Amino acid sequence: MTSDGTGARTALRLRPLRADDEGAFRHGHEVMAAEDFIFGLGYEPGMDWSRYLGFLDDARRGVNLPDRLVPSTFLVADVAGTLVGRASIRHELNDFLWREGGHIGYAVLPPYRRRGYATEILRQSLVLARAVGVGRTLVTCDDDNAGSATVIERCGGELDSVIETGPGKPPKRRYWIS
Ligand SMILES: CC(C)(COP(=O)(O)OP(=O)(O)OC[C@H]1O[C@@H](n2cnc3c(N)ncnc32)[C@H](O)[C@@H]1OP(=O)(O)O)[C@@H](O)C(=O)NCCC(=O)NCCS
Numbered sequence: 717m718t719s720d721g722t723g724a725r726t727a728l729r730l731r732p733l734r735a736d737d738e739g740a741f742r743h744g745h746e747v748m749a750a751e752d753f754i755f756g757l758g759y760e761p762g763m764d765w766s767r768y769l770g771f772l773d774d775a776r777r778g779v780n781l782p783d784r785l786v787p788s789t790f791l792v793a794d795v796a797g798t799l800v801g802r803a804s805i806r807h808e809l810n811d812f813l814w815r816e817g818g819h820i821g822y823a824v825l826p827p828y829r830r831r832g833y834a835t836e837i838l839r840q841s842l843v844l845a846r847a848v849g850v851g852r853t854l855v856t857c858d859d860d861n862a863g864s865a866t867v868i869e870r871c872g873g874e875l876d877s878v879i880e881t882g883p884g885k886p887p888k889r890r891y892w893i894s
Pocket of ligand 1: 751753821822823824825828829830831832833834835836856857858861862863864866867
């Protein structure tokens, strides 16, 4: 991998989940749960896989969604057939997303970090966000998440505000990317 991220750029593809991803995805979900991070949005361990794929398809099309969810595209990051991370692209903002969640969320699984993958996931997600009609893109991270803040700034994020999110929780950094 080159230090300018060229390797990540050529190798990483964002794509929808497939029928044969269940084992790798379930493992990623469990690993990230140990870090208190939700890898599979709306995913419950043991859930029927085709039902989950159906839920993601509905979420992308904005049908059958509970009130708290906006239409969103969920993609995994694939490097030469290995699932290394994921992205969630929200097509619009509700109050919570406007304040704290932003348009795009992402994660890279622990063994694959510090290779430029999160930067590449966000870079590709920004293009996809524009394709579903998002203009200026809000991306947020915890104030103490130095890695994510660097990723957002490398993708052109301009810091708008740092807001309190509640007792015992770190403040949130809110960035806009034009
Ligand atoms: C934060 C996270 C997405 C970074 O993923 P990554 O693939 O390691 O990020 P990149 O390799 O693109 O890192 C880009 C830069 O960020 C900085 N960085 C990354 N991780 C860092 C860390 N733990 N501490 C300090 N700086 C860090 C580095 O400057 C890095 O560049 P360098 O390796 O050339 O020095 C990943 O650690 C993760 O998934 N964490 C848990 C979930 C999460 O926090 N998601 C984001 C929610 S907003």
